[in-house]
């Protein structure tokens with residue numbers, strides 16, 4: 001005979017809100033060794049930003065018969081499946097079935113290569129952990145965020161962050177750890193926005209297509225450990241030149257890999273290319289700056305603080321650059337008050 005046990009969370013409404021910032025990989029994640037658990041084929045290294053953010057509230061409520069998701073004040077059914085999958089991971093940990101309403105606000109364009117999934121899922125995991133009183137460690141929060149979107153594993157932490165590839169089949173050793181605080185090496189990032197459209201091929205689809213069809217996949221995986229070692233040493237030594245060289249190498253290698261997929265993945269537009277040339281010219285003239293680009297057309301120019309104004313002016317001057325956003329490096333994902341959600 002089975003007895004229906006009362007759902008632990010059913011008695012109440014539970015809610016919390018959190019903020020997380022996007023991160024930008026300097027040594028890129030591209031490719032999965034397990035699609036279901038979202039395990040990467042390579043480790044990666046990133047910087048977390050400060051003035052771009054996602055703020056997310058989650059409200060588990062017995063009165064709801066299904067999950068709901070609103071982004072920037074509008075119902076977003078297209079993203080609901082991914083959000084519901086993330087809620088399922090949290091519910092499984094809490095042993096509850098209660099549905100939730102999730103509200104998110106981004107202060108930057110969504111889906112255009114600015115890592116909105118990284119900040120979005122990191123914020124949702126941190127909020128969900130608090131709302132359901134899960135008391136998860138930071139490593140466990142990073143693992144849950146990883147399962148929702150790989151790069152979200154890194155946005156749990158601030159400053160310079162490494163996400164370890166791991167070797168365990170269950171993914172229990174594939175999570176991010178903080179390497180260096182933002183204040184220990186306060187680099188600046190100038191984002192040149194060259195398109196405000198949603199990207200055509202998202203990272204997940206792009207990297208799966210690459211793994212199946214790109215002839216360079218093996219070389220990509222084989223070279224990553226050496227790149228990570230160089231980048232780690234550069235960060236520890238605050239060696240800008242060394243970090244610049246290895247970061248541009250990782251970025252260009254990832255795009256070469258994706259370009260060679262079938263059909264080829266071409267994430268750049270003409271302005272993207274012009275920005276890359278401009279950044280290289282600035283560096284040749286002595287300014288400490290390098291570029292990196294993710295699965296979209298925006299160019300992130302990473303520089304020493306004293307170069308930021310000149311880099312921003314140069315990016316603004318490139319034809320086709322629609323907007324320039326400048327930011328420093330920021331802290332870890334954190335809980336906020338519900339009423340801070342949409343505050344600028």
Ligand code: DP6
Pocket residue numbers: 024025027028029030038044117148149150151152203204205293294295
């Ligand atoms: C190019 O983390 O968006 O930005 O795990 O499939 O959600 P999923 O992919 P996602 O991919 C990010 C790819 C990248 C490089 C990086 O951030 O390391």
